[in-house]
Amino acid sequence: MSTTAASHDVVPVSVADERVLVIDFGSQYAQLIARRVREQNVYCEIVRHDITAERIRKHSPRGLILSGGPSSVYEDGAPQCDPAIFEIGIPVLGICYGMQLACNALGGQVENTPSREYGRSRVEVTSHSDLFAGMPEATDVWMSHGDQVAQVSDDFMPLAKTSTCPIAAVKHSSLPVYGIQFHPEVTHTPLGGTLLHNFLISICGCKGTWHLGDFARETIDALRERIGDSRVICGLSGGVDSAVTAALLYEAIGSQLSCILVDNGLLRKDEQAAVILEFTEHFKADLHVVDGEERFLSTLAGITEPQEKRRRIGHAFIECFKEEAAKIEDATYLAQGTLYPDVIESGAAPDGPAATIKLHHNVGGLPDELGFELVEPLRDLFKDEVRKLGLELGLPPDLVWRHPFPGPGLAVRCLGDITREKLDVLREADAIVVGEIKAAGLYRETSQVFAVLLPVQSVGVMGDARTYENAIAVRSVNTDDFMTADWSHLPYELLARISTRIINEVKGVNRVCYDISSKPPATIEWE
Numbered sequence: 001m002s003t004t005a006a007s008h009d010v011v012p013v014s015v016a017d018e019r020v021l022v023i024d025f026g027s028q029y030a031q032l033i034a035r036r037v038r039e040q041n042v043y044c045e046i047v048r049h050d051i052t053a054e055r056i057r058k059h060s061p062r063g064l065i066l067s068g069g070p071s072s073v074y075e076d077g078a079p080q081c082d083p084a085i086f087e088i089g090i091p092v093l094g095i096c097y098g099m100q101l102a103c104n105a106l107g108g109q110v111e112n113t114p115s116r117e118y119g120r121s122r123v124e125v126t127s128h129s130d131l132f133a134g135m136p137e138a139t140d141v142w143m144s145h146g147d148q149v150a151q152v153s154d155d156f157m158p159l160a161k162t163s164t165c166p167i168a169a170v171k172h173s174s175l176p177v178y179g180i181q182f183h184p185e186v187t188h189t190p191l192g193g194t195l196l197h198n199f200l201i202s203i204c205g206c207k208g209t210w211h212l213g214d215f216a217r218e219t220i221d222a223l224r225e226r227i228g229d230s231r232v233i234c235g236l237s238g239g240v241d242s243a244v245t246a247a248l249l250y251e252a253i254g255s256q257l258s259c260i261l262v263d264n265g266l267l268r269k270d271e272q273a274a275v276i277l278e279f280t281e282h283f284k285a286d287l288h289v290v291d292g293e294e295r296f297l298s299t300l301a302g303i304t305e306p307q308e309k310r311r312r313i314g315h316a317f318i319e320c321f322k323e324e325a326a327k328i329e330d331a332t333y334l335a336q337g338t339l340y341p342d343v344i345e346s347g348a349a350p351d352g353p354a355a356t357i358k359l360h361h362n363v364g365g366l367p368d369e370l371g372f373e374l375v376e377p378l379r380d381l382f383k384d385e386v387r388k389l390g391l392e393l394g395l396p397p398d399l400v401w402r403h404p405f406p407g408p409g410l411a412v413r414c415l416g417d418i419t420r421e422k423l424d425v426l427r428e429a430d431a432i433v434v435g436e437i438k439a440a441g442l443y444r445e446t447s448q449v450f451a452v453l454l455p456v457q458s459v460g461v462m463g464d465a466r467t468y469e470n471a472i473a474v475r476s477v478n479t480d481d482f483m484t485a486d487w488s489h490l491p492y493e494l495l496a497r498i499s500t501r502i503i504n505e506v507k508g509v510n511r512v513c514y515d516i517s518s519k520p521p522a523t524i525e526w527e
């Protein structure tokens with residue numbers, strides 16, 4: 001085994017030859033902007049606000065987007081950009097704070113407005129220049145600002161206004177610099193996609209060459225070249241990220257790939273079956289399934305504290321993985337399904353924004369001491385792109401669209417201490433919940449759906465007999481980023497069917513509740 005080295009598997013140049021950079025000024029929407037740009041088939045990366053014009057030139061981008069941000073441009077310590085970026089000659093689109101920064105740098109005046117604007121607003125387009133081409137006279141937009149541009153020099157032409165914001169969009173008369181006060185990246189700006197399309201295609205001259213099919217082909221070639229005839233180990237979790245990672249590697253190196261799936265006894269009903277089938281039937285990979293149930297259940301016996309459960313599960317996972325990996329001879333590389341948001345949030349992207357503070361549950365992460373070189377072929381992709389890539393590679397839709405499942409599995413949904421019997425009850429109830437959601441055609445519309453076994457017993461009556469049995473909570477949430485979430489407003493008939501089926505079919509349950517808490521203040525998982 002060679003020494004550990006975190007790698008940056010560079011996106012093949014030809015599929016990313018049209019690159020746009022989002023300069024991040026601390027916006028909560030920077031990732032969303034990047035996703036929206038990629039939806040226009042233009043490859044996009046997020047970079048730090050203090051990146052120099054010289055570094056930017058090295059990326060050879062077709063355009064720059066300055067994100068919004070929470071600061072005021074005149075505030076002490078407010079993030080600024082290198083003013084030389086406006087001289088590079090490539091088009092710049094400033095959004096909200098980004099517009100204020102651009103106008104301020106090029107002769108405008110930003111003021112704190114008496115009427116702050118948060119939420120929906122109606123913008124009146126006063127000039128249908130290239131940026132607003134094809135858009136109606138008035139359109140709904142999403143605003144979120146305290147400051148706004150009060151005055152601009154004669155070098156700028158106003159393009160749009162709202163009732164409280166006289167300069168809601170501008171264009172510089174001699175430089176390719178544009179600014180908009182509203183947010184085109186959020187769904188509440190219905191024509192935001194048209195505006196971004198105008199900027200990327202008409203103004204930046206991009207052709208839209210970023211296609212996942214090309215990405216797959218070129219990544220497979222690049223992986224093949226990098227790995228040569230070495231062996232790669234890839235952990236499969238049952239989730240989409242590791243499955244797509246393994247599928248890409250299998251296409252690249254076939255039998256040189258060894259997959260390890262640790263069955264910790266905390267998986268959902270029939271969880272590994274689909275993965276095992278896929279990676280032995282379709283991909284015919286060298287698959288090692290580790291039966292770790294005994295080990296995990298004994299280390300968890302009597303443990304009720306959630307973080308202690310996580311710690312023990314994480315530890316047992318590493319032990320199982322290490323032991324199995326040691327049986328695989330000549331392995332040099334370890335493949336991981338790291339995604340672009342993980343890279344950004346860990347602060348590991350070259351030129352990327354600094355790490356933001358994020359509560360990380362991470363269980364199942366493998367320590368550096370394993371001594372492999374890392375292969376992370378998905379580290380430039382967003383989750384929705386990973387799913388598309390999975391379909392592109394021929395993975396079954398059921399696997400590709402699977403809801404996220406936490407590393408500690410059912411252990412954090414079986415509240416209190418854990419036994420095999422309790423897990424079996426939970427597994428059956430969970431399968432009914434998920435099955436009914438799927439049957440109602442709501443699986444893709446919900447973000448995470450599951451059952452929780454509560455550590456309480458309550459009185460019921462079944463037939464003529466009094467019962468004293470378990471309660472199940474049903475949790476279904478809708479969310480974009482899992483940092484905040486709303487409970488799903490499921491139809492009553494569906495909830496009724498779920499309840500009746502669980503109580504009738506799962507032995508040991510006589511009560512079902514629906515969790516109507518949003519996050520925050522509740523979390524998605526119960527532990």
Ligand code: XMP
Pocket residue numbers: 310361362363404405406407408448482483519522523524525526
């Ligand atoms: P919470 O419960 O914090 O969950 O609202 C947010 C998302 O994270 C998942 N989650 C975990 N994932 N290990 C994981 O890999 C964990 O320990 C863990 N805890 C929660 C949760 O399922 C949801 O998608």
